[in-house]
Amino acid sequence: MKTPAAIAIGCSAGGVDALKAVIGGLDSRLEQTIIACCHSSSDTIDLLCEVLGRTSALPVIEAAERHPVQRGVVQLAPTGYHLLVESDQHFALSIDPRVNYARPSIDVLFSSAAEVWQRALIGVILTGGNADGAIGLQRIRELGGLAIIQSPAGAEVATMPQAALDIAGADYCVDLLDIAPLLNRLCLA
Amino acid sequence: MNNPELDNIEVDLFVQALQRRHGYDFSQYAPASLKRRVQLLSEQLECKTISGLIERVIHEPKLLPRLLDGLTVPASDMFRDPTMFRALRETVLPMLASYPQINIWQAGCAHGQEVYSLAILLEEAGLYERSQIFATDLSERALEHAQEGIYPAREAQQWSRNYQASGGSRSLADYYSARYNLLKLDQRLRRHVTFARHNLAADGVFCEAHLILCRNVLIYFSNPLQERVLSLFSDSLVRGGFLCMGLRESLDYASSANDFSAFDESQRIYRLAAPQERKFG
Numbered sequence: 001m002k003t004p005a006a007i008a009i010g011c012s013a014g015g016v017d018a019l020k021a022v023i024g025g026l027d028s029r030l031e032q033t034i035i036a037c038c039h040s041s042s043d044t045i046d047l048l049c050e051v052l053g054r055t056s057a058l059p060v061i062e063a064a065e066r067h068p069v070q071r072g073v074v075q076l077a078p079t080g081y082h083l084l085v086e087s088d089q090h091f092a093l094s095i096d097p098r099v100n101y102a103r104p105s106i107d108v109l110f111s112s113a114a115e116v117w118q119r120a121l122i123g124v125i126l127t128g129g130n131a132d133g134a135i136g137l138q139r140i141r142e143l144g145g146l147a148i149i150q151s152p153a154g155a156e157v158a159t160m161p162q163a164a165l166d167i168a169g170a171d172y173c174v175d176l177l178d179i180a181p182l183l184n185r186l187c188l189a
Numbered sequence: 190m191n192n193p194e195l196d197n198i199e200v201d202l203f204v205q206a207l208q209r210r211h212g213y214d215f216s217q218y219a220p221a222s223l224k225r226r227v228q229l230l231s232e233q234l235e236c237k238t239i240s241g242l243i244e245r246v247i248h249e250p251k252l253l254p255r256l257l258d259g260l261t262v263p264a265s266d267m268f269r270d271p272t273m274f275r276a277l278r279e280t281v282l283p284m285l286a287s288y289p290q291i292n293i294w295q296a297g298c299a300h301g302q303e304v305y306s307l308a309i310l311l312e313e314a315g316l317y318e319r320s321q322i323f324a325t326d327l328s329e330r331a332l333e334h335a336q337e338g339i340y341p342a343r344e345a346q347q348w349s350r351n352y353q354a355s356g357g358s359r360s361l362a363d364y365y366s367a368r369y370n371l372l373k374l375d376q377r378l379r380r381h382v383t384f385a386r387h388n389l390a391a392d393g394v395f396c397e398a399h400l401i402l403c404r405n406v407l408i409y410f411s412n413p414l415q416e417r418v419l420s421l422f423s424d425s426l427v428r429g430g431f432l433c434m435g436l437r438e439s440l441d442y443a444s445s446a447n448d449f450s451a452f453d454e455s456q457r458i459y460r461l462a463a464p465q466e467r468k469f470g
Binding site for chain 2 (some may be wrong): 046064065066067078080082084085086087092093094095096097108112113118143
Protein backbone atom coordinates (compact mmCIF):
# COMPACT_ATOMS: atom_id res chain seq x y z
CA MET A 1 0.00 0.00 0.00
CA LYS A 2 0.91 3.68 -0.26
CA THR A 3 2.21 5.49 2.81
CA PRO A 4 -0.95 5.78 4.88
CA ALA A 5 -2.55 9.22 5.00
CA ALA A 6 -5.38 8.34 7.33
CA ILE A 7 -6.56 5.85 9.93
CA ALA A 8 -10.25 5.14 10.60
CA ILE A 9 -11.15 3.29 13.79
CA GLY A 10 -14.50 1.78 14.81
CA CYS A 11 -15.80 0.16 17.98
CA SER A 12 -19.12 -0.03 19.77
CA ALA A 13 -20.22 0.99 23.24
CA GLY A 14 -18.00 -0.75 25.74
CA GLY A 15 -15.10 -0.14 23.39
CA VAL A 16 -13.76 2.77 25.39
CA ASP A 17 -10.99 0.76 27.04
CA ALA A 18 -9.96 -0.71 23.70
CA LEU A 19 -9.98 2.73 22.12
CA LYS A 20 -7.89 4.03 25.01
CA ALA A 21 -5.33 1.28 24.46
CA VAL A 22 -5.04 2.06 20.74
CA ILE A 23 -5.14 5.88 20.85
CA GLY A 24 -2.95 5.97 23.96
CA GLY A 25 -0.27 3.92 22.19
CA LEU A 26 0.02 6.10 19.10
CA ASP A 27 3.34 7.83 18.51
CA SER A 28 3.36 11.62 18.92
CA ARG A 29 5.17 11.91 15.57
CA LEU A 30 2.23 10.54 13.56
CA GLU A 31 1.14 12.92 10.81
CA GLN A 32 -1.84 10.88 9.69
CA THR A 33 -5.45 11.96 9.99
CA ILE A 34 -7.06 9.76 12.63
CA ILE A 35 -10.85 9.45 12.80
CA ALA A 36 -12.74 7.29 15.26
CA CYS A 37 -16.37 6.27 15.51
CA CYS A 38 -17.50 4.83 18.82
CA HIS A 39 -21.16 3.96 19.36
CA SER A 40 -22.18 5.72 22.52
CA SER A 41 -25.17 5.89 24.78
CA SER A 42 -24.43 9.34 26.17
CA ASP A 43 -25.61 12.64 24.67
CA THR A 44 -22.18 14.05 23.91
CA ILE A 45 -18.64 12.77 23.49
CA ASP A 46 -17.00 15.57 25.48
CA LEU A 47 -16.13 13.16 28.25
CA LEU A 48 -14.79 10.55 25.84
CA CYS A 49 -12.50 13.14 24.23
CA GLU A 50 -11.26 14.12 27.68
CA VAL A 51 -10.68 10.54 28.83
CA LEU A 52 -8.84 9.60 25.63
CA GLY A 53 -6.89 12.86 25.62
CA ARG A 54 -5.43 12.14 29.04
CA THR A 55 -3.42 9.16 27.83
CA SER A 56 -2.89 10.20 24.22
CA ALA A 57 0.23 11.85 22.83
CA LEU A 58 -1.95 13.31 20.08
CA PRO A 59 -4.78 15.82 20.64
CA VAL A 60 -8.26 14.26 20.77
CA ILE A 61 -11.18 16.41 19.60
CA GLU A 62 -14.72 16.10 18.27
CA ALA A 63 -14.89 16.19 14.47
CA ALA A 64 -16.42 19.53 13.47
CA GLU A 65 -18.95 19.93 10.67
CA ARG A 66 -17.54 21.55 7.47
CA HIS A 67 -14.06 21.81 8.98
CA PRO A 68 -11.06 20.31 7.18
CA VAL A 69 -9.78 17.02 8.56
CA GLN A 70 -6.63 17.55 10.61
CA ARG A 71 -3.39 15.63 10.51
CA GLY A 72 -1.79 14.37 13.68
CA VAL A 73 -5.08 14.78 15.52
CA VAL A 74 -7.60 12.18 16.67
CA GLN A 75 -11.12 13.27 15.63
CA LEU A 76 -14.19 11.54 17.03
CA ALA A 77 -17.66 11.31 15.48
CA PRO A 78 -20.23 13.31 17.49
CA THR A 79 -23.17 11.45 19.05
CA GLY A 80 -26.43 11.36 17.12
CA TYR A 81 -24.98 12.09 13.66
CA HIS A 82 -23.33 10.07 10.93
CA LEU A 83 -19.85 11.39 10.20
CA LEU A 84 -18.68 11.45 6.57
CA VAL A 85 -15.61 12.75 4.82
CA GLU A 86 -16.06 14.74 1.60
CA SER A 87 -13.65 14.26 -1.31
CA ASP A 88 -12.08 17.66 -0.55
CA GLN A 89 -11.23 16.28 2.91
CA HIS A 90 -13.78 18.19 4.95
CA PHE A 91 -16.10 16.63 7.49
CA ALA A 92 -19.84 16.39 6.87
CA LEU A 93 -22.62 15.26 9.20
CA SER A 94 -25.98 13.68 8.50
CA ILE A 95 -29.02 12.63 10.50
CA ASP A 96 -30.06 10.01 7.96
CA PRO A 97 -31.65 6.92 9.54
CA ARG A 98 -29.55 4.65 11.72
CA VAL A 99 -27.40 2.07 9.94
CA ASN A 100 -27.00 -1.21 11.85
CA TYR A 101 -29.03 0.43 14.64
CA ALA A 102 -26.23 2.96 14.99
CA ARG A 103 -25.76 6.68 14.40
CA PRO A 104 -22.90 7.38 14.05
CA SER A 105 -22.39 4.26 11.98
CA ILE A 106 -18.92 2.88 11.35
CA ASP A 107 -20.00 1.63 7.91
CA VAL A 108 -21.00 5.16 6.87
CA LEU A 109 -17.69 6.65 8.06
CA PHE A 110 -15.53 3.89 6.60
CA SER A 111 -17.27 3.87 3.21
CA SER A 112 -16.84 7.61 2.70
CA ALA A 113 -13.25 7.58 4.01
CA ALA A 114 -12.43 4.64 1.72
CA GLU A 115 -13.41 6.68 -1.33
CA VAL A 116 -11.39 9.69 -0.21
CA TRP A 117 -8.12 7.98 0.71
CA GLN A 118 -8.42 4.69 -1.16
CA ARG A 119 -5.01 2.93 -0.96
CA ALA A 120 -3.76 5.36 1.68
CA LEU A 121 -6.30 4.40 4.34
CA ILE A 122 -6.02 1.97 7.24
CA GLY A 123 -9.29 0.71 8.76
CA VAL A 124 -9.31 -0.66 12.30
CA ILE A 125 -12.15 -2.64 13.91
CA LEU A 126 -12.10 -3.20 17.67
CA THR A 127 -14.39 -4.90 20.16
CA GLY A 128 -18.13 -4.45 19.70
CA GLY A 129 -21.59 -5.90 20.03
CA ASN A 130 -22.92 -5.78 16.47
CA ALA A 131 -21.80 -6.12 12.86
CA ASP A 132 -21.44 -2.41 12.08
CA GLY A 133 -18.14 -1.68 10.34
CA ALA A 134 -17.84 -4.97 8.46
CA ILE A 135 -19.24 -3.60 5.17
CA GLY A 136 -17.21 -0.41 5.56
CA LEU A 137 -14.02 -2.37 6.15
CA GLN A 138 -14.79 -4.46 3.08
CA ARG A 139 -15.10 -1.24 1.07
CA ILE A 140 -11.73 -0.05 2.41
CA ARG A 141 -10.09 -3.27 1.22
CA GLU A 142 -11.87 -3.16 -2.16
CA LEU A 143 -10.34 0.24 -2.80
CA GLY A 144 -6.85 -0.89 -1.84
CA GLY A 145 -6.69 0.15 1.81
CA LEU A 146 -5.48 -1.95 4.69
CA ALA A 147 -7.61 -3.72 7.32
CA ILE A 148 -6.62 -4.35 10.93
CA ILE A 149 -8.98 -6.29 13.17
CA GLN A 150 -8.63 -6.88 16.90
CA SER A 151 -8.41 -10.62 17.36
CA PRO A 152 -11.96 -11.73 18.34
CA ALA A 153 -10.62 -14.29 20.82
CA GLY A 154 -9.20 -11.56 23.04
CA ALA A 155 -11.90 -8.95 22.44
CA GLU A 156 -14.27 -7.97 25.22
CA VAL A 157 -17.17 -8.57 22.82
CA ALA A 158 -16.24 -10.66 19.78
CA THR A 159 -19.28 -9.95 17.55
CA MET A 160 -17.96 -6.89 15.73
CA PRO A 161 -14.41 -8.08 15.00
CA GLN A 162 -15.72 -11.53 14.05
CA ALA A 163 -18.27 -10.06 11.62
CA ALA A 164 -15.54 -7.88 10.10
CA LEU A 165 -13.29 -10.90 9.75
CA ASP A 166 -16.06 -12.96 8.11
CA ILE A 167 -17.23 -10.29 5.70
CA ALA A 168 -14.16 -8.16 4.95
CA GLY A 169 -11.23 -10.28 6.05
CA ALA A 170 -8.09 -8.70 7.48
CA ASP A 171 -4.55 -7.89 6.53
CA TYR A 172 -3.67 -8.08 10.22
CA CYS A 173 -5.69 -9.76 12.96
CA VAL A 174 -3.83 -9.02 16.18
CA ASP A 175 -4.26 -8.63 19.92
CA LEU A 176 -5.40 -5.28 21.24
CA LEU A 177 -2.04 -4.26 22.69
CA ASP A 178 -0.29 -4.97 19.39
CA ILE A 179 -2.49 -2.62 17.35
CA ALA A 180 -0.89 0.73 18.30
CA PRO A 181 2.70 -0.52 17.73
CA LEU A 182 1.58 -1.92 14.37
CA LEU A 183 -0.01 1.40 13.37
CA ASN A 184 3.11 3.29 14.44
CA ARG A 185 5.29 0.97 12.38
CA LEU A 186 3.07 1.23 9.28
CA CYS A 187 2.76 5.01 9.54
CA LEU A 188 6.33 5.94 10.42
CA ALA A 189 7.92 3.57 7.89
CA MET B 190 -16.67 -3.98 -7.28
CA ASN B 191 -18.07 -0.55 -7.94
CA ASN B 192 -15.62 2.07 -8.88
CA PRO B 193 -16.12 5.35 -6.99
CA GLU B 194 -15.24 7.46 -10.03
CA LEU B 195 -17.97 5.79 -12.08
CA ASP B 196 -20.42 6.27 -9.22
CA ASN B 197 -19.57 9.96 -9.14
CA ILE B 198 -20.25 10.30 -12.86
CA GLU B 199 -23.62 8.59 -12.44
CA VAL B 200 -24.61 10.75 -9.46
CA ASP B 201 -23.70 13.91 -11.41
CA LEU B 202 -25.78 12.73 -14.37
CA PHE B 203 -28.68 11.88 -12.07
CA VAL B 204 -28.60 15.38 -10.57
CA GLN B 205 -28.51 16.87 -14.04
CA ALA B 206 -31.39 14.71 -15.25
CA LEU B 207 -33.53 15.66 -12.25
CA GLN B 208 -32.75 19.32 -12.79
CA ARG B 209 -33.49 19.33 -16.52
CA ARG B 210 -36.53 17.07 -16.34
CA HIS B 211 -38.22 18.47 -13.24
CA GLY B 212 -36.42 21.69 -12.32
CA TYR B 213 -35.16 20.58 -8.92
CA ASP B 214 -31.51 21.46 -8.40
CA PHE B 215 -29.53 19.27 -6.00
CA SER B 216 -26.14 20.28 -7.38
CA GLN B 217 -25.40 22.33 -4.26
CA TYR B 218 -26.07 19.49 -1.83
CA ALA B 219 -23.13 18.09 0.16
CA PRO B 220 -21.81 15.31 -2.09
CA ALA B 221 -21.10 12.45 0.35
CA SER B 222 -24.61 12.25 1.82
CA LEU B 223 -26.26 12.95 -1.54
CA LYS B 224 -24.40 10.02 -3.04
CA ARG B 225 -25.54 7.71 -0.24
CA ARG B 226 -29.15 8.78 -0.73
CA VAL B 227 -29.06 8.36 -4.50
CA GLN B 228 -27.54 4.90 -4.07
CA LEU B 229 -30.18 3.99 -1.50
CA LEU B 230 -32.99 5.24 -3.76
CA SER B 231 -31.59 3.24 -6.60
CA GLU B 232 -31.62 0.08 -4.45
CA GLN B 233 -35.12 0.75 -3.06
CA LEU B 234 -36.51 1.28 -6.55
CA GLU B 235 -34.76 -1.91 -7.65
CA CYS B 236 -32.58 -0.28 -10.26
CA LYS B 237 -29.37 -2.19 -11.02
CA THR B 238 -27.38 1.00 -11.39
CA ILE B 239 -27.87 4.72 -10.88
CA SER B 240 -27.98 4.96 -14.68
CA GLY B 241 -31.09 2.77 -14.48
CA LEU B 242 -32.57 5.26 -12.05
CA ILE B 243 -31.80 8.11 -14.46
CA GLU B 244 -33.92 6.43 -17.13
CA ARG B 245 -36.84 6.37 -14.71
CA VAL B 246 -36.28 10.02 -13.72
CA ILE B 247 -36.73 10.94 -17.35
CA HIS B 248 -39.55 8.60 -18.36
CA GLU B 249 -41.68 8.19 -15.21
CA PRO B 250 -42.93 11.62 -14.14
CA LYS B 251 -45.10 10.04 -11.42
CA LEU B 252 -41.95 8.95 -9.63
CA LEU B 253 -41.03 12.55 -8.74
CA PRO B 254 -42.61 12.72 -5.24
CA ARG B 255 -40.87 9.45 -4.35
CA LEU B 256 -37.53 10.79 -5.59
CA LEU B 257 -37.81 14.06 -3.68
CA ASP B 258 -38.85 12.17 -0.58
CA GLY B 259 -35.80 9.90 -0.80
CA LEU B 260 -33.44 12.78 -1.44
CA THR B 261 -34.61 15.05 1.34
CA VAL B 262 -36.28 13.41 4.30
CA PRO B 263 -34.33 12.97 7.47
CA ALA B 264 -36.87 11.89 10.08
CA SER B 265 -36.48 13.78 13.34
CA ASP B 266 -37.73 13.19 16.85
CA MET B 267 -40.11 15.14 19.02
CA PHE B 268 -38.12 17.44 21.29
CA ARG B 269 -34.84 16.22 19.77
CA ASP B 270 -32.11 17.97 21.82
CA PRO B 271 -34.30 18.71 24.85
CA THR B 272 -31.81 21.31 26.13
CA MET B 273 -32.52 23.43 23.06
CA PHE B 274 -36.28 23.17 23.60
CA ARG B 275 -35.76 24.06 27.25
CA ALA B 276 -33.86 27.19 26.20
CA LEU B 277 -36.71 28.09 23.83
CA ARG B 278 -39.24 27.56 26.59
CA GLU B 279 -37.37 29.44 29.28
CA THR B 280 -35.59 32.27 27.50
CA VAL B 281 -36.80 32.78 23.92
CA LEU B 282 -40.58 32.47 24.28
CA PRO B 283 -40.79 34.96 27.16
CA MET B 284 -39.06 37.49 24.88
CA LEU B 285 -41.38 36.74 21.98
CA ALA B 286 -44.34 37.22 24.32
CA SER B 287 -44.08 40.99 23.85
CA TYR B 288 -45.22 40.74 20.21
CA PRO B 289 -48.96 40.89 19.54
CA GLN B 290 -48.56 38.31 16.75
CA ILE B 291 -45.75 35.74 16.62
CA ASN B 292 -44.69 34.32 13.27
CA ILE B 293 -42.56 31.20 13.28
CA TRP B 294 -40.98 29.51 10.28
CA GLN B 295 -40.03 25.87 10.58
CA ALA B 296 -37.83 25.49 7.49
CA GLY B 297 -37.40 21.89 6.32
CA CYS B 298 -40.08 20.46 8.61
CA ALA B 299 -39.72 16.88 7.27
CA HIS B 300 -42.30 14.68 9.01
CA GLY B 301 -43.33 17.41 11.40
CA GLN B 302 -42.06 16.14 14.74
CA GLU B 303 -40.55 19.50 15.61
CA VAL B 304 -43.64 21.38 14.41
CA TYR B 305 -45.77 19.57 16.96
CA SER B 306 -43.09 20.02 19.62
CA LEU B 307 -43.14 23.73 18.96
CA ALA B 308 -46.95 23.92 19.04
CA ILE B 309 -46.90 22.19 22.44
CA LEU B 310 -44.33 24.67 23.78
CA LEU B 311 -46.42 27.61 22.59
CA GLU B 312 -49.59 26.09 24.00
CA GLU B 313 -47.98 25.60 27.40
CA ALA B 314 -46.55 29.12 27.35
CA GLY B 315 -50.04 30.50 26.68
CA LEU B 316 -48.86 32.04 23.40
CA TYR B 317 -50.34 29.71 20.84
CA GLU B 318 -53.50 31.72 20.17
CA ARG B 319 -51.44 34.59 18.78
CA SER B 320 -48.89 32.45 16.99
CA GLN B 321 -48.68 31.33 13.40
CA ILE B 322 -46.32 28.53 12.39
CA PHE B 323 -45.27 28.20 8.75
CA ALA B 324 -43.99 24.67 8.25
CA THR B 325 -42.28 24.23 4.91
CA ASP B 326 -40.54 21.44 3.09
CA LEU B 327 -39.41 20.65 -0.42
CA SER B 328 -41.08 17.26 -0.40
CA GLU B 329 -44.84 17.00 -0.85
CA ARG B 330 -44.82 13.57 0.73
CA ALA B 331 -43.06 14.88 3.82
CA LEU B 332 -45.68 17.62 4.13
CA GLU B 333 -48.53 15.09 3.87
CA HIS B 334 -46.87 13.01 6.55
CA ALA B 335 -46.39 16.07 8.74
CA GLN B 336 -50.04 17.05 8.40
CA GLU B 337 -51.23 13.60 9.43
CA GLY B 338 -49.05 13.64 12.53
CA ILE B 339 -48.97 9.84 12.77
CA TYR B 340 -45.82 8.15 14.04
CA PRO B 341 -44.76 4.70 15.23
CA ALA B 342 -45.77 4.18 18.87
CA ARG B 343 -42.35 2.73 19.67
CA GLU B 344 -41.04 6.32 19.66
CA ALA B 345 -43.37 7.33 22.49
CA GLN B 346 -41.05 6.45 25.36
CA GLN B 347 -38.04 8.35 24.03
CA TRP B 348 -40.18 11.31 23.04
CA SER B 349 -41.78 11.44 26.49
CA ARG B 350 -38.35 11.49 28.08
CA ASN B 351 -37.30 14.28 25.71
CA TYR B 352 -40.46 16.24 26.53
CA GLN B 353 -39.84 15.95 30.28
CA ALA B 354 -36.18 16.94 29.84
CA SER B 355 -37.28 20.02 27.89
CA GLY B 356 -39.15 21.21 30.98
CA GLY B 357 -42.60 19.89 30.07
CA SER B 358 -44.83 19.76 33.14
CA ARG B 359 -47.61 17.59 31.78
CA SER B 360 -47.49 14.17 30.16
CA LEU B 361 -46.72 13.98 26.46
CA ALA B 362 -49.52 11.42 26.25
CA ASP B 363 -51.97 14.29 26.82
CA TYR B 364 -51.17 15.37 23.27
CA TYR B 365 -51.63 12.14 21.35
CA SER B 366 -53.82 9.08 21.11
CA ALA B 367 -52.29 5.65 20.57
CA ARG B 368 -53.79 2.83 18.53
CA TYR B 369 -52.49 -0.16 16.54
CA ASN B 370 -48.82 0.56 17.32
CA LEU B 371 -49.29 4.08 16.07
CA LEU B 372 -49.63 7.37 17.81
CA LYS B 373 -51.52 10.31 16.37
CA LEU B 374 -50.86 13.84 17.53
CA ASP B 375 -53.87 15.87 18.65
CA GLN B 376 -54.97 17.66 15.49
CA ARG B 377 -55.92 20.72 17.49
CA LEU B 378 -52.17 21.36 17.69
CA ARG B 379 -52.34 22.10 13.96
CA ARG B 380 -54.84 24.91 14.22
CA HIS B 381 -52.21 27.62 13.76
CA VAL B 382 -49.91 25.72 11.44
CA THR B 383 -49.75 26.37 7.70
CA PHE B 384 -47.98 23.66 5.74
CA ALA B 385 -46.46 24.77 2.45
CA ARG B 386 -43.97 23.72 -0.21
CA HIS B 387 -40.82 25.77 -0.18
CA ASN B 388 -37.44 24.97 -1.68
CA LEU B 389 -34.60 26.53 0.29
CA ALA B 390 -32.31 26.11 -2.70
CA ALA B 391 -34.50 28.15 -5.03
CA ASP B 392 -37.38 30.01 -3.37
CA GLY B 393 -37.33 33.38 -1.63
CA VAL B 394 -38.67 35.23 1.39
CA PHE B 395 -42.34 34.57 2.09
CA CYS B 396 -42.97 35.79 5.61
CA GLU B 397 -41.70 38.14 8.28
CA ALA B 398 -40.66 35.81 11.07
CA HIS B 399 -39.87 36.34 14.72
CA LEU B 400 -38.36 32.89 15.04
CA ILE B 401 -36.93 30.48 12.48
CA LEU B 402 -36.12 26.86 13.26
CA CYS B 403 -33.95 25.10 10.73
CA ARG B 404 -32.20 22.31 12.52
CA ASN B 405 -30.01 19.75 10.79
CA VAL B 406 -31.17 20.79 7.34
CA LEU B 407 -28.21 22.88 6.24
CA ILE B 408 -25.81 20.06 7.14
CA TYR B 409 -26.86 18.57 3.79
CA PHE B 410 -25.94 21.73 1.88
CA SER B 411 -22.60 22.83 0.43
CA ASN B 412 -21.05 26.06 1.72
CA PRO B 413 -22.49 28.30 -1.05
CA LEU B 414 -26.01 26.94 -0.52
CA GLN B 415 -25.67 27.26 3.25
CA GLU B 416 -24.67 30.86 2.62
CA ARG B 417 -27.72 31.47 0.41
CA VAL B 418 -30.12 30.08 2.99
CA LEU B 419 -28.61 32.03 5.88
CA SER B 420 -29.01 35.24 3.96
CA LEU B 421 -32.59 34.23 3.15
CA PHE B 422 -33.17 33.81 6.89
CA SER B 423 -31.54 37.14 7.58
CA ASP B 424 -33.96 38.76 5.08
CA SER B 425 -36.95 36.93 6.59
CA LEU B 426 -36.42 37.77 10.25
CA VAL B 427 -37.55 40.90 12.06
CA ARG B 428 -34.71 42.75 13.76
CA GLY B 429 -33.80 40.83 16.90
CA GLY B 430 -35.57 37.73 15.53
CA PHE B 431 -34.29 34.33 16.56
CA LEU B 432 -32.71 31.53 14.54
CA CYS B 433 -32.26 27.98 15.88
CA MET B 434 -29.79 25.63 14.23
CA GLY B 435 -28.80 22.02 14.95
CA LEU B 436 -26.43 21.55 17.87
CA ARG B 437 -23.49 20.40 15.75
CA GLU B 438 -23.91 22.79 12.84
CA SER B 439 -21.04 25.03 11.97
CA LEU B 440 -21.45 28.61 10.72
CA ASP B 441 -17.69 29.10 10.55
CA TYR B 442 -17.55 29.24 6.76
CA ALA B 443 -20.56 31.44 6.06
CA SER B 444 -20.10 35.20 5.85
CA SER B 445 -23.89 35.70 6.28
CA ALA B 446 -23.39 34.35 9.79
CA ASN B 447 -22.12 37.86 10.56
CA ASP B 448 -25.72 39.07 10.32
CA PHE B 449 -26.39 37.12 13.50
CA SER B 450 -25.14 37.33 17.05
CA ALA B 451 -25.01 34.38 19.41
CA PHE B 452 -27.89 34.37 21.89
CA ASP B 453 -27.17 30.94 23.35
CA GLU B 454 -24.15 29.49 21.55
CA SER B 455 -24.27 26.08 23.24
CA GLN B 456 -27.85 25.59 22.01
CA ARG B 457 -27.09 27.21 18.65
CA ILE B 458 -29.66 29.96 19.11
CA TYR B 459 -28.84 33.20 17.28
CA ARG B 460 -30.44 36.61 16.87
CA LEU B 461 -30.54 38.85 13.86
CA ALA B 462 -28.27 41.73 14.78
CA ALA B 463 -29.08 45.36 13.99
CA PRO B 464 -26.89 46.47 11.05
CA GLN B 465 -24.55 48.56 13.22
CA GLU B 466 -23.86 45.58 15.48
CA ARG B 467 -22.71 43.39 12.63
CA LYS B 468 -19.09 42.53 12.33
CA PHE B 469 -18.97 43.50 8.66
CA GLY B 470 -21.63 46.13 8.01
